[in-house]
Amino acid sequence: MATLPFSANDFHRCAQALIATTRELSARGWTPATSSNFSLRLDDRHAVITVSGRDKGRLTEADFMVVDWRGRAVASEHRPSAETLLHTRLYERFEDVGCVLHTHSHAQTVASRLFAEAGSVRLAGYELLKAFPGQDSHDTAVELPVLPNSQDMPALADQVDRMLDDHSLPGYLIDGHGLYAWGADLDAARRHLEAFDFLLAAELDLRRLRASV
Amino acid sequence: MATLPFSANDFHRCAQALIATTRELSARGWTPATSSNFSLRLDDRHAVITVSGRDKGRLTEADFMVVDWRGRAVASEHRPSAETLLHTRLYERFEDVGCVLHTHSHAQTVASRLFAEAGSVRLAGYELLKAFPGQDSHDTAVELPVLPNSQDMPALADQVDRMLDDHSLPGYLIDGHGLYAWGADLDAARRHLEAFDFLLAAELDLRRLRASV
Amino acid sequence: MATLPFSANDFHRCAQALIATTRELSARGWTPATSSNFSLRLDDRHAVITVSGRDKGRLTEADFMVVDWRGRAVASEHRPSAETLLHTRLYERFEDVGCVLHTHSHAQTVASRLFAEAGSVRLAGYELLKAFPGQDSHDTAVELPVLPNSQDMPALADQVDRMLDDHSLPGYLIDGHGLYAWGADLDAARRHLEAFDFLLAAELDLRRLRASV
Amino acid sequence: MATLPFSANDFHRCAQALIATTRELSARGWTPATSSNFSLRLDDRHAVITVSGRDKGRLTEADFMVVDWRGRAVASEHRPSAETLLHTRLYERFEDVGCVLHTHSHAQTVASRLFAEAGSVRLAGYELLKAFPGQDSHDTAVELPVLPNSQDMPALADQVDRMLDDHSLPGYLIDGHGLYAWGADLDAARRHLEAFDFLLAAELDLRRLRASV
Numbered sequence: 001m002a003t004l005p006f007s008a009n010d011f012h013r014c015a016q017a018l019i020a021t022t023r024e025l026s027a028r029g030w031t032p033a034t035s036s037n038f039s040l041r042l043d044d045r046h047a048v049i050t051v052s053g054r055d056k057g058r059l060t061e062a063d064f065m066v067v068d069w070r071g072r073a074v075a076s077e078h079r080p081s082a083e084t085l086l087h088t089r090l091y092e093r094f095e096d097v098g099c100v101l102h103t104h105s106h107a108q109t110v111a112s113r114l115f116a117e118a119g120s121v122r123l124a125g126y127e128l129l130k131a132f133p134g135q136d137s138h139d140t141a142v143e144l145p146v147l148p149n150s151q152d153m154p155a156l157a158d159q160v161d162r163m164l165d166d167h168s169l170p171g172y173l174i175d176g177h178g179l180y181a182w183g184a185d186l187d188a189a190r191r192h193l194e195a196f197d198f199l200l201a202a203e204l205d206l207r208r209l210r211a212s213v
Numbered sequence: 214m215a216t217l218p219f220s221a222n223d224f225h226r227c228a229q230a231l232i233a234t235t236r237e238l239s240a241r242g243w244t245p246a247t248s249s250n251f252s253l254r255l256d257d258r259h260a261v262i263t264v265s266g267r268d269k270g271r272l273t274e275a276d277f278m279v280v281d282w283r284g285r286a287v288a289s290e291h292r293p294s295a296e297t298l299l300h301t302r303l304y305e306r307f308e309d310v311g312c313v314l315h316t317h318s319h320a321q322t323v324a325s326r327l328f329a330e331a332g333s334v335r336l337a338g339y340e341l342l343k344a345f346p347g348q349d350s351h352d353t354a355v356e357l358p359v360l361p362n363s364q365d366m367p368a369l370a371d372q373v374d375r376m377l378d379d380h381s382l383p384g385y386l387i388d389g390h391g392l393y394a395w396g397a398d399l400d401a402a403r404r405h406l407e408a409f410d411f412l413l414a415a416e417l418d419l420r421r422l423r424a425s426v
Numbered sequence: 427m428a429t430l431p432f433s434a435n436d437f438h439r440c441a442q443a444l445i446a447t448t449r450e451l452s453a454r455g456w457t458p459a460t461s462s463n464f465s466l467r468l469d470d471r472h473a474v475i476t477v478s479g480r481d482k483g484r485l486t487e488a489d490f491m492v493v494d495w496r497g498r499a500v501a502s503e504h505r506p507s508a509e510t511l512l513h514t515r516l517y518e519r520f521e522d523v524g525c526v527l528h529t530h531s532h533a534q535t536v537a538s539r540l541f542a543e544a545g546s547v548r549l550a551g552y553e554l555l556k557a558f559p560g561q562d563s564h565d566t567a568v569e570l571p572v573l574p575n576s577q578d579m580p581a582l583a584d585q586v587d588r589m590l591d592d593h594s595l596p597g598y599l600i601d602g603h604g605l606y607a608w609g610a611d612l613d614a615a616r617r618h619l620e621a622f623d624f625l626l627a628a629e630l631d632l633r634r635l636r637a638s639v
Numbered sequence: 640m641a642t643l644p645f646s647a648n649d650f651h652r653c654a655q656a657l658i659a660t661t662r663e664l665s666a667r668g669w670t671p672a673t674s675s676n677f678s679l680r681l682d683d684r685h686a687v688i689t690v691s692g693r694d695k696g697r698l699t700e701a702d703f704m705v706v707d708w709r710g711r712a713v714a715s716e717h718r719p720s721a722e723t724l725l726h727t728r729l730y731e732r733f734e735d736v737g738c739v740l741h742t743h744s745h746a747q748t749v750a751s752r753l754f755a756e757a758g759s760v761r762l763a764g765y766e767l768l769k770a771f772p773g774q775d776s777h778d779t780a781v782e783l784p785v786l787p788n789s790q791d792m793p794a795l796a797d798q799v800d801r802m803l804d805d806h807s808l809p810g811y812l813i814d815g816h817g818l819y820a821w822g823a824d825l826d827a828a829r830r831h832l833e834a835f836d837f838l839l840a841a842e843l844d845l846r847r848l849r850a851s852v
Contacts, residue, residue: 106414202745364564
């Protein structure tokens with residue numbers, strides 16, 4: 001029996017933590033039609049990530065696998081989520097990123113379409129902006145980037161890399177595709193994800209309402 | 214005791230699978246007021262389908278029955294769902310259809326009314342289009358047909374048949390009546406159903422928001 | 427110990443049936459802030475109804491009481507719901523009414539405000555219209571009455587009585603106050619309630635969307 | 640072992656009551672990204688309040704602490720919620736306030752942004768206005784104040800104090816920040832909170848719909 005190049009215990013712990021979170025996010029309707037993918041840093045060379053195409057409301061440990069920073073399967077015959085490279089590049093670039101969550105909520109998808117041409121969504125004046133690192137007041141504005149979608153993952157990953165040279169928010173949208181959010185650990189990534197989703201839904205609704213004056 | 218012309222074991226398995234799925238769809242509000250109906254292919258001549266008029270949030274095995282391709286009850290005194298023929302024609306025509314799901318969600322109903330005159334809803338630019346067979350990119354457009362409603366089931370079934378000569382999407386809307394979606398098995402049909410519903414809700418919201426610029 | 431003028435067993439059965447239903451309606455947000463009230467016909471002179479001011483998501487048998495057709499408490503020190511007369515008049519007038527449900531959902535409340543001046547909401551072209559007695563096609567139109575609100579219950583009950591001379595739908599709205607729906611039994615009343623709510627929400631959304639063309 | 644300056648039994652009782660309520664409010668999406676805070680009067684000098692930054696959907700007794708009327712931690716190393724002073728000033732000023740609930744729902748946040756410039760939201764003609772103390776008819780109007788947000792808590796608390804000289808509603812909004820609601824006990828505060836949220840959502844939707852005539 002070959003020795004695994006990672007800790008089986010850590011894999012188990014990561015998978016269990018992701019199962020609990022993905023079930024809750026799925027119950028909100030944020031992972032329609034087996035979309036979305038989720039990962040946790042396993043060690044300094046590996047991450048645990050969802051296997052491609054699984055129903056995110058019913059994940060078990062068999063629906064997770066290990067990948068390296070190039071997005072290649074490690075000790076697994078499964079195919080990782082198509083967007084694996086968008087996860088692993090973040091782990092490789094930022095040592096303090098411990099978790100990456102990608103969801104397809106209604107508000108995320110609609111906002112990504114609506115603001116694709118503008119290239120970003122401006123979020124300003126909300127107390128909840130304080131959920132993001134380095135923000136200690138509502139009296140500020142941030143720009144959530146919206147990147148063009150692509151089926152060429154290395155090209156999309158490069159595009160994300162260039163965007164990250166200029167942005168410090170722990171998240172971005174892809175047009176027609178939903179949100180990526182991350183953080184030092186699962187709780188932080190989820191807090192950022194919830195804050196982005198809440199703010200996008202509020203911003204969309206204000207746009208509807210301000211037009212109706 | 215007469216021999217059943219189908220496997221009782223298979224009937225049991227199909228009913229149990231549909232019970233779990235219909236409970237979840239009902240909890241989302243997609244089956245208001247005992248509407249909606251659900252079926253699974255039982256063998257090459259029969260399908261298991263919901264009995265007419267039952268509350269889809271509380272189904273038990275007694276709420277399912279077997280029908281043949283003409284939509285006639287087999288070894289049952291119950292009346293099958295009024296739209297049974299819309300299910301069985303699909304099974305008869307397409308050997309690879311294993312499941313048909315018909316729901317009445319808010320987005321499905323509203324979209325069917327809004328786009329009835331146009332005759333279809335155009336869905337383009339969404340990553341989730343890849344949930345449909347043969348779609349491998351977001352950079353495409355599909356047309357979801359909207360058929361006029363009718364209380365004459367054979368006439369409505371014929372209309373569906375003609376539409377299917379020209380369309381390959383695993384679903385269609387009926388005006389004021391909701392969505393039909395299908396797939397090779399229950400998981401595939403449900404994935405298509407969720408994708409259609411998500412995309413219709415997004416499309417409706419974008420229409421509201423683009424008008425409000 | 428005095429003999430009760432009604433069957434304690436029947437009271438128990440009615441209360442348990444209402445508890446299950448009100449918990450589900452409350453979970454949907456249809457009974458905000460202890461609003462709403464629910465009743466079942468107990469016999470030819472009495473109904474079981476919710477005690478005033480209780481949280482409808484946590485009802486127990488102690489939150490129900492018996493009233494007569496004049497809305498007076500029977501063998502109880504509790505105060506019945508303020509709108510008790512709107513329930514009992516229906517039981518007195520229509521022998522085939524077995525259940526009355528009054529809820530305050532978002533769609534019901536908003537529609538009641540929006541269509542108060544018009545005096546009714548027109549519902550046409552929906553398959554779900556078949557949920558109402560005597561409707562066997564989508565190709566029809568019904569008018570759901572919207573009555574002015576009043577804190578004078580006998581006056582409001584008289585107003586309902588006059589409206590019922592000309593209307594046959596099993597429900598009506600009161601401006602700013604929500605929906606009353608009824609049926610031969612709890613299942614029928616609930617089916618009507620769900621159908622009205624679904625149709626009102628669809629109608630409101632179509633109005634938003636058609637304005638945005 | 641030092642004697643606590645409050646009853647440990649009462650602390651336990653308060654924390655358990657708040658845990659049950661916060662779990663339900665969190666499940667509705669009213670406490671996104673660890674926002675929101677909740678308190679109960681413990682005695683005539685102390686309140687039990689949530690520790691800062693905890694996930695409100697998973698609170699345990701360890702996530703609560705005791706503060707005095709100046710908002711200082713009592714017998715605890717934890718940091719109380721940032722807005723603690725907005726809770727304790729209410730307890731100090733009004734002897735009959737027993738509970739303060741602060742949430743960040745979608746409707747609360749959007750309404751606070753939309754009506755910030757006007758300084759208040761007018762709520763009129765709703766039956767649910769009777770949920771508020773002193774209101775016995777729908778045929779009335781109340782003004783829910785919207786205060787400017789601030790990171791200077793003593794200044795914000797002073798602003799609230801001045802507003803309360805002229806207002807008698809058990810609640811107010813802070814721009815971009817959500818709702819504060821209170822009452823004699825947990826049930827009353829929650830009833831007020833639910834009524835405000837329901838009425839704000841209805842008011843926002845009517846604004847969308849009336850613009851679409």
